[in-house]
Amino acid sequence: MLHQSDFICNSQGRIFLQLGLKIIIEPQQVICGGLANLRYREYSPSAWEEHHGFPSREVYGQNIVRQKYRLLRFSALVINRVLSKERLPMGANSGVIDMAANLDVLSQSKLWAFGSVGRVLFIVGLLLSSTLIVSADDMSDAKDAFGRHEYVRAFNLLSHLAEDGDAEAQIQLGAMYYHGFGTIADKSAAFRWYVRAAETGSRFAQAAVGRAYQTGNGVAPDLAQAVKWYRVAAENGELSVQRELGQMYYDGNSVVPQDKSKAFYWYKRAADQGEPGAQALLGWMYHQGETVPKDLRMAMELLTLAAEKQVVFAQVNLAYMYRDGEVGAPDKKLAADWFNRAAQAGDAIAQAALGSMYREGDGVPIDSARALNLFRLSAEQGNAFSLTTLGVMYRDGEGVPMNIPVAIDFLRKASSQGDVRAQINLGNIYAHGEGVKPDVVEAAKWYCKAVLKGSFVAKNALAQLSKAEAFKEAKATPDCAPSAN
Template identity: 25%
Template sequence: MVFSILPPLFKRKHATSLTSRLADAQSLMAEGQDPVKGFSHLSVLAREGVPEAQFLVGQAYLNGTVVPANLVEGVRWVRRAAQKHWPDACFILATLYLYGLPPEAESEAEKTAASVFDAEPKGFVKPEANFEKSAYWAKIAATQGHADAQAMYGYVLCNGPEHIRNLEEGMVWYHKAVAAECVQGYLGLGLVILNTAQTDDEYKQAARYLKKAAESGLGTALYLMGVLAERGLGRPVDMAEAIQYYAVAADKNVSSAQAKYGVALMVGQNVAKDTTRGETFLRRAALSGDAEAAATLGDLYGRGGEFPPNYAEAIAWYRFASEHGHAAASYTLGTLYEEGIAVPQDPQEAERWFNKALEQGHEGAPAGLGNLLLEGKISAQAGARVMKRYKEKAEQGDLLSAFNFGVCLAEGVGVQKDEAEALKWLHKAAQGVVNAQYWYGTLLLTGKGAPPNLQEGRAWIEKAANAGMAQAELAYADLLLNGEGGEKNHIKALEFYRKAADAGLVWAMFSVGAMYGGGHEVPQDRLAAQKWFYAAAQKGNAAAQLMLGRYFAQGLAGEHNREQAKFWYQKAAAQNIPDAIQELAELTKQEDNLEPSLL
């Protein structure tokens, strides 16, 4: 009888001893009395197979507490505790697998390795997440009532690869986590509902869960509450409240919130304007990998305004944004190199960035490459690729691509010239693209690709002109002036010349001047004529320079000015205008025959 009760007594004493030893070790570490000694005690217990001690030793290595941080050692000890189904260890192991563990951390070998907490070595590639193993360990802890593990298991089931995804079961585990007041559970459940929400009530339901997570200070939840307030999802739009959420989330290093709050500070949107702080938040967001923030910084330094223009900084941020997948930044770089703005003009670099923008899905990239193609500044290989894309998109019904393809066919750029085929694609594009209406009308007027059709050609150009295309306005004014393809109407012609001139077309400026100068069915106004000739002449129009010379030489607008006449004659003569050369010579001869007192 005595012997039969000895083993249980011995076991209770041993258990009490282990509990006491564990508590002592934790006390030494927690209170900071002698952490090295405390860790030494924990290590002994861990080697004796005590799962809590194994977990705490692993945690010390993972966090770099008392001992140098070492991922391999940390995982090794946490795994041993997890294999004994210690809940915290299972949860941490699941988390590590979701983050991604390097191959060496999978080994149970008794060896150390460079810590992943050190600077990443050159060529370092972040390991991929292992959803299967994360799910395995999270489930063990979750079934024991570990709330954070329940939220994690719900996340894996809702967001993992297709073969393990189970949205219905994931929602069950999220609800379990929420029942335990788990912050991550609130966030996860809110996100699942938000991702599928279509009705106002569904958005409200998502907001209720997200708000609970936000009240606990979870940065992602704070940011999402800002998004809901900004967009008015499940609630009225409230930008002031949205900015408040973004501000708090930004301080918690949520990069998307930093970008939003930075922009708000830059423009003073529902917050006191502070461009310096705004730039700081944008920079923090960009350096965290937020491509939109980086592109915004590029705009900020490229355009100037609150900050002095800094083109080197702007280019650097555009490059950064492009490398992080920002298509518009890639397109902007292509445009800068195409036009030589802030960088040397370089068609090859422009082509490279436009190609990258194209790969990233930018709608304007094909047009950018098309411009280079039309100018003959693009490689044959790239040109063929652009034409292939234009044709594919055009066949799918994209009218802009149909227009670009038609222009290239009409000009024989990138493909063999085929005006009949060009006419077909331009007619298709003309149903919705103003520039295509102008091109199509021009081909019909000139009889390219089909017999001339002056009436229909004029009708298409008129349509483009009425839509505000400056080149079409000029062309339509010419048709009205000459009565080609329809009625002659000088008053209406002047109206469209003025529109084109106001849009900056130099020949339109000259034409307005010519109509006001006389000989047309509009009231003569030579002061106005001289004004428009001057505007065109300043932009290098030789005909306008000749007319200005005549106006000043003959005093046609009331002012004789030989010096001005000679100046403008010389400008026109330099462009080999025969009349300017002759009239300048006559003016000079007249001066030579005049008495000095009359000059």
């Protein structure tokens, strides 16, 4: 195994010193011939004297040899860490203090004449190590300050680090500008710091730049630039962007033409690394047989992985698969469990589906009160199915006192979304005078809306209505032209 000091002999070390310090290390003479072979426990006084031209033990003492050895070795370690972009361990601090404490001893000794290379290595090592240690301390202090809600202090520490090129600090500073922690919120400044971090290769920052271009946060919206940065981040392994890029290819847009094969590729790359959203979307592609043969078992496996990681889309679709028995026999209990998890997360579709199960006693005990509550939660989010169902329940007094005006209000809201069930039920209310004065013209209007959406039930109801005497007297036209309101 190479000794730490052996690093100085490699080409990277020579290049660093040639370009950075304007010093050329002569291989096998200054360092490779001396430091790399120096082991103070094994180095005899005669060998030292033969190599350097003066005795060590008799004049300067073995301790000086140890100090010089430690100095150069520590400096080599520092430069090695710098070139490999590693941070020094915090414990390196003690080494700097020990070295500095003995600087006066070394400067007075002829060992200091070991050569200018040795002196420069020590000075450079001391300075660089101090910088690295301060940087590590500043980042730690910044994180601690943020955790204590000392946002101004965190902002100042991160600003210093970010200006020095620390990518992590640049990202954190961008986030503080974005949210207004420790400074006035400035999304343009946030964007600029994300760009600086992105240019260093930070895939997280590259993703942030892409999102900024997509949403117009801090910069003018530019979908082409968003896609460009998404691709860079995705190629660098940013999982969320791999999924997002897959979604772009799945849907298609003005920059990315729809290409479900590429969508599948990006979903799979992210899903294989455990990204739950990608697992859900990949499972849906297997469920639908998009670009790949339909495979319900694979779909269920992927949807289960995502559902267990709280992806609501996966929970809802997994529940439907269990309810309908798409893989094996129907399992209403499992379906209800998954619908319930999604419903608790606030999903309107899951709330509607679970409400229907409790309303009808489908795999669960009938519970009208619970069903009504679930439908209300779903309807508050504008779910047309729940709005229609509530309209029917209030019309019929199912679990609630009958209330026709409330029923009509729910049904009209659902009908405005094109819900055929709501349109037919409104037609029935006005045709039969259910809690309102009969109005064949109003009934025909609602039936016509459903007919235009292909409803045979509405078509038959309208045919029956057109035979009524009141309809003839009103001279209503049951032809349901597309222009009918």
